[in-house]
Structure formats: C-alpha cells, structure tokens
Amino acid sequence: MLILSSPSGAGKTTIARRLLAAEDNLQMSVSVTTRPMRPGEVDGRDYEFTDLERFGEMVEADDFLEWAEVFDNRYGTPRAKIREGLAMGRDFLFDVDWQGAQQLSQRAGSDVVSVFLLPPSIADLEARLRSRGTDSEEVIAGRMDRARAEISHWDAYDYVVVNDRADDCFDRVRTILHAERLRRERQTGLVDFARELMR
Amino acid sequence: MLILSSPSGAGKTTIARRLLAAEDNLQMSVSVTTRPMRPGEVDGRDYEFTDLERFGEMVEADDFLEWAEVFDNRYGTPRAKIREGLAMGRDFLFDVDWQGAQQLSQRAGSDVVSVFLLPPSIADLEARLRSRGTDSEEVIAGRMDRARAEISHWDAYDYVVVNDRADDCFDRVRTILHAERLRRERQTGLVDFARELMR
Numbered sequence: 372m373l374i375l376s377s378p379s380g381a382g383k384t385t386i387a388r389r390l391l392a393a394e395d396n397l398q399m400s401v402s403v404t405t406r407p408m409r410p411g412e413v414d415g416r417d418y419e420f421t422d423l424e425r426f427g428e429m430v431e432a433d434d435f436l437e438w439a440e441v442f443d444n445r446y447g448t449p450r451a452k453i454r455e456g457l458a459m460g461r462d463f464l465f466d467v468d469w470q471g472a473q474q475l476s477q478r479a480g481s482d483v484v485s486v487f488l489l490p491p492s493i494a495d496l497e498a499r500l501r502s503r504g505t506d507s508e509e510v511i512a513g514r515m516d517r518a519r520a521e522i523s524h525w526d527a528y529d530y531v532v533v534n535d536r537a538d539d540c541f542d543r544v545r546t547i548l549h550a551e552r553l554r555r556e557r558q559t560g561l562v563d564f565a566r567e568l569m570r
Numbered sequence: 571m572l573i574l575s576s577p578s579g580a581g582k583t584t585i586a587r588r589l590l591a592a593e594d595n596l597q598m599s600v601s602v603t604t605r606p607m608r609p610g611e612v613d614g615r616d617y618e619f620t621d622l623e624r625f626g627e628m629v630e631a632d633d634f635l636e637w638a639e640v641f642d643n644r645y646g647t648p649r650a651k652i653r654e655g656l657a658m659g660r661d662f663l664f665d666v667d668w669q670g671a672q673q674l675s676q677r678a679g680s681d682v683v684s685v686f687l688l689p690p691s692i693a694d695l696e697a698r699l700r701s702r703g704t705d706s707e708e709v710i711a712g713r714m715d716r717a718r719a720e721i722s723h724w725d726a727y728d729y730v731v732v733n734d735r736a737d738d739c740f741d742r743v744r745t746i747l748h749a750e751r752l753r754r755e756r757q758t759g760l761v762d763f764a765r766e767l768m769r
Contacts, residue, residue: 380667407714488753493767525764533763543752550749553742555686555730565724568692 372453372479372529373397373548374465374472377488378518380500382534386488387464389541394548400453400463403429406444419449437467437474448475448476457482459561462548469524484551486544487528491535493519571652571678572596572747573664573671573727576687579699579719581733585687586663589739593747599652599662602628607641618648636673638668641712647674656681659758661747668723683750685743686727690734692718 377383391397403427404418412419421429426445429435438447447548448471453463465475476483490496498516500511526529530547534540555561574589576582590596597635603617606685613619620628625644628634637646647670652662664674675682689695695717699710724730729746754760 489764489767493769519768522767525760526754528754530749530752531757531760532752543748546745547749547752549742550729550746553729553731553746555725555727556674558730561724561730564671564723565688568688568695568721569718570692 372400372456372463372465372475372483373551374467374475374485375544376466376468376472376485376521376528377534378490378496379514380496380518381488381490382499382537382540383466383488385537386534386541386544387466389537390464390544390548393461394543396460397462397464398456399546400448400465402448402466403435404444406442406446406448414550414557418446428537437471439468439470441468446471448526462552469521469527473527481556484530484547485528486530486547487525487536488532488540488544489490489522489525491533511529542562571599571656571662571664571676571682572750573666573674573682573696574687575665575667575671575684575720575727576733577695577720578713579695580687580689580716581698581736581739582665582687584736585733585740585743586665588736589663589743589747592744593661595659595742596661596663596747597655599647600649601665602646603643605641605645617620617645617763627685630715634678636670638667638669638673640667645670668720668726679725680755683693683729683746684727685729685731685746687731687733687743688721688724690732704761 375383375387387399391399401415402418403421403426405421405423408414408420412418423445426447429447430438434450435447436453438445448465456463465471468476470483476485497515500514504512529569532540535541551557574582574586581591586598590598600614601617603622604620604622607613607619611617611731622644625646628646629637633649634646635652637644647664647666655662664670666674667687671684680761696714705713731739731742750756
C-alpha cells in the first residue's frame with residue numbers, strides 16, 4: 372500500500388498516472404466519494420460516486436479502511452477490495468491527504484509506505500493551481516490555505532520528495548516503491564527459499 | 571550506514587566494489603583486524619591491520635562500534651571515523667556478518683539499513699567458493715558450514731536480495747540506498763524547507 376500525498380497542485384496526479392502506467396502490479400485504490408463528478412471523470416475508474424446517505428451506511432457498516440470529509444465532500448477507501456487485492460499480491464496506490472495517510476498507517480501498519488510530495492516553492496504551487504483555470508480566486512485562496520495546512524504535516528510521512536522536475540520526482544517515487552518491495556517482510560516465499568538453501 | 575552482509579561466496583565483494591565506484595558519497599568502513607594481510611591487500615584501504623594486543627586495548631577503550639571474532643581473527647569498526655564521516659553527511663558501507671549487523675543496528679538504530687544477499691542456490695554458492703582456488707577442501711567445508719549458519723540469520727535484515735545476476739543485484743542494492751536517502755528523517759534541511767513553504 373503506497374500512499375502518495377501532497378498539497379493540491381504539487382503534481383501528485385501526474386506522478387501517480389506515470390507510476391500506474393509504468394508498474395504492472397500497481398493499481399489505484401478507487402475511493403468512494405460524495406462529491407459531484409467532474410468533466411472527464413468516469414464512475415468506478417476515478418471514483419465510485421455515491422450520495423451522502425449511502426456513504427453514511429458504509430461508514431456505519433465499517434466498510435472503509437479510512438474516510439474523510441474535504442470541502443463538504445466525503446471520500447473513503449473501501450476495505451474489501453484492498454484486502455482481496457493484497458491477498459493476490461497486488462500493490463495499491465492511495466491518493467489521500469495526511470489524515471487518510473494517518474488512518475491507513477494506523478489500520479494497516481507495516482503494509483503501508485507513505486510518500487509526501489512537496490512543491491519546489493510556494494510560488495510554484497500557486498502558479499500550478501492557477502494554470503488549471505477551472506477555479507475562482509476564492510477557491511484558489513482556499514486551496515492555498517489548505518496547501519499550507521497539508522504541508523504542515525510533512526513530518527507524518529515515511530518519505531519526502533521535492534517535485535522540482537517531474538521526471539526526477541517520478542524516478543524517486545518509483546525507486547521508493549522498488550526498494551520497499553525488497554523489504555524482507557514483503558517478500559513472500561523467502562522463508563521456504565532460505566530453508567531450501569540451508570538443507 | 572548501509573550494511574551489506576552475505577554468506578561468503580554470495581558475491582558481496584563485487585556488489586560492494588560496484589556500489590563504491592558508482593556512489594560518490596559512499597565510502598567503505600575500513601575495519602581493524604588481527605588477521606594476516608592477504609596478497610593484494612593494502613593496509614588502511616582494505617583493513618587496518620593490527621595485532622591482538624592493540625586490538626584488545628581498543629576493545630578496552632570502547633573504540634569499536636562493533637567487533638567480532640571470526641576464524642580466530644578479530645574484526646572491529648572504529649567508532650570515531652564513522653562518527654566524523656556521518657557528521658559530514660557521508661554514507662558508509664559495512665561489510666560485516668550477522669553479529670556485526672546486529673551490533674551496529676543496536677548501537678546506531680535508525681541510522682542503519684541492513685541488506686542481506688542470498689545466493690540463487692547452495693550449489694552456486696559452493697561453486698563460487700571453489701572457483702577462488704585459494705583454499706583447501708577443509709577450509710571450503712568450513713566455509714559452507716559457516717555459510718549455512720549465516721543464511722539462518724536472513725530474517726535479521728531489513729532487506730533481502732537474491733544475487734542471481736550481478737547486474738540485477740547491483741541495481742537492487744543501489745535502489746535500496748537511493749530510496750533510503752529519501753526517508754524523511756535522513757533529509758537534513760527539510761525542517762527549514764517546509765517552514766519556508768508555509769510562510
């Protein structure tokens with residue numbers, strides 16, 4: 372379970388897409404959300420879109436590994452799908468904020484690796500937010516406040532990568548993924564292999 | 571502090587040499603030893619060669635970060651040099667057995683990352699030991715016993731890499747080194763950088 376967090380506008384979405392394209396065994400954890408679908412989004416691919424009532428039922432049923440409310444919208448990670456995938460040896464990428472990262476780490480422990488992307492400067496972050504061109508000044512100001520709040524939790528993550536150049540940033544996050552797969556406790560089959568060597 | 575351990579004959583020396591050649595900021599921790607110098611070895615580069623009496627004095631003075639006795643010879647890691655190097659931001663590579671790895675982990679905690687190399691098979695290991703051509707059957711038999719004993723401690727390491735092909739093995743160990751450098755707690759300057767972003 373690889374968590375990729377960043378303040379909005381730090382390039383997380385691009386890095387996530389490139390990782391998913393480059394890594395056969397990695398898939399996005401698709402969150403359930405109550406927020407409206409945006410142009411170009413696909414239900415079941417980008418999010419599972421649902422309403423507040425159904426979301427509340429899932430919270431009641433403890434169906435989420437983590438969930439959070441952001442800008443009056445709710446987002447949650449469905450527990451069952453992750454469990455099934457992990458059991459089949461698949462890796463999952465999570466696009467969550469620091470609270471989601473914290474919840475996932477608490478609930479899934481050593482299965483979780485968390486990476487925080489930082490922008491090279493606050494001016495760069497603002498420029499990226501503006502270049503989207505879809506949001507009002509008010510929304511951008513809110514995002515900048517929220518970005519600063521997210522950045523203040525940088526020390527809750529296992530790894531920190533500064534996204535100065537997208538290629539370098541991608542390489543670094545991929546390096547982290549590849550290294551973490553080599554951790555002893557993540558390599559199933561080592562017990563048998565070592566036993567075979569010692570016979 | 572990167573520990574690279576393996577049973578004798580699993581290719582550790584080759585991987586260590588390539589890492590040192592490829593990584594500017596990585597240097598070998600030179601051990602102090604009481605064993606005789608071998609042809610081609612250089613005092614102060616391969617080891618600091620000393621006698622039993624002087625080694626004993628250094629143990630008494632607590633000059634070693636770890637030390638061990640192997641085949642009636644003693645090997646120790648001089649504490650002062652490592653401390654100075656780390657303070658200057660340098661990384662050190664350690665060629666120690668599982669006991670050395672354990673001692674270093676206990677004494678240096680989260681500064682230490684340990685990697686264990688395994689041979690692809692026990693037949694491969696024996697072939698590599700024989701191909702050196704410098705040791706008697708008795709010495710080889712002793713090494714095989716010792717190799718099995720070393721392998722039995724595979725689960726004391728952070729990472730395990732099977733050395734099936736030297737190029738792949740080198741890439742994997744290098745990946746581990748690069749990823750570990752991206753760990754939050756190893757990146758000095760992040761505190762100031764994050765503070766700057768939040769202003």
